[in-house]
Amino acid sequence: MERPSFATRSVQIGFLAVVAGAWFLATESGSISALFLPKPATVYASFMRLVQTASFWSAVLVTLTTILKAFAIAIIAGILVGYAVTRSKLATQVIEPVISGLFTVPITLFFPMFILFFGIGTGSKVAYGATYAFFPIALNTIAAFATMEERYLRAARSMGAGRFDTFRHVLLPGALPVLITGMRIGFFICFASVLGGETISSVAGIGRNIAHAAELMESARMYAWIVFVIATSVTLNLLVYAFENHIRSR
């Protein structure tokens, strides 16, 4: 992928500046109630108080562990299922549309069932996040392996490559870029669904804290959490993109 130019970056940073400026102006002018949107300075002060509490870090830890567990399950299940499906042309034709079809179902509707099955603790959020992230990972795994060009496989076979060598040096490196895209999409879906699940129904974690702050009408604290989540998500996204570009440029 091409490196973003200076102009592209300027527009992106400019957009952030406009959002921050609008927030500042709207709250300073008093045209918006502090209950709906507190001043940036108030949110900042609230955030600084928040990070000094032990409960902040324990909530972050709960959410991160939940996301990682859900993501690990989704990767293992998604890649195994996706790869297994591509081993047969017939299976690819039959199963790929089924997985894509299921991916369009709003799994959120089944969230109450996850709570029933796995309880209100982190288990239900792990299962919910893993289920959501499974689909993009499995679909991209299928795309990655099924689109392998026949000519590379033929060349490898003519050189005497065995099954394992072919997988290790031809199938896998050929599939890697699309595989990684699937994992990136899966990760952010996992991130969003775990936080969403926590906000709807849970006993701990970042989402729970946001919902709790909202119930108590402590909007400064709620926004402090939200800004923290956005900053984390943007940082992770940049890191993942950098990693993905590194893989693609090899």
Added chain:
Amino acid sequence: MSDTVISINNITQRYGAADQPDAVLALDDVSLDIRRGEFVCLLGPSGCGKSTLLNIVGGLFKPTSGTCTVNGRLVDGEPHPDKVAFVFQESTLFPWYTVIENFRIALKFQGIAQAEWDDRAMRALKAVGMASFASHYPEQLSVGMRQRVNMARGICVETEILLMDEPFAALDEQTRMVLGEDLSQLLAATGKTIVFVTHSLAEAVFLSDRIVVMTARPGRIKTIINVNEPHPRSPDFMLEPRFSELRNECYALLRDEIRATMAAQRDPQPQIAGA
């Protein structure tokens, strides 16, 4: 010991069951002996089964009937990379590996000891003048450069036999001529036995000791033309009247076959009354 390296006996290749209307007879009872150190071109219209024949010789698939032996050993749909190397189009270089890594992987697949990989790779790259591009990725090179590298990849495994499946098809005519000249030089030095599939008449005449002209589907051998010109061949050979004569002879033989192929790919022509 016989001088025949590759012996093709009564090979027939059919796709689909014989009693089905959509069955395709790609090769019909083809027999051919190829001598050690010979450069043989399979020339024919597209779809005549010339690549199929090459793949059968290389063990990439098993013929419907008939046998093929290489050095007396029966090829039974299994590649034998210790004896035979393939050179396909340049797009078979693995894009996720650098040039040198492409060589290492070919040598690894073939079972060569790791200590020899870089030596052999660099020797082959030097032979095609691409040594300074060893750490480039294929997509950083032009098509012509990629095909040089790809040829060198086929050469570095140092097999006795090289099977080349339209390696220059994606190249423009000028690059193709230069690479052909280089190939002639390179191979004269190694004494390899080469079977080369092409549909370029000039390429066939310039490179071959024998040109096997094939018919339209089902592929049979129509004629074999001998080109009595020692290797390595100088580009001046292309300017000799004999070159044009041989080229014309090939064209005359092929013209009907090409027409037959084209006729099968278009609407039926109206029948002339009484014909």
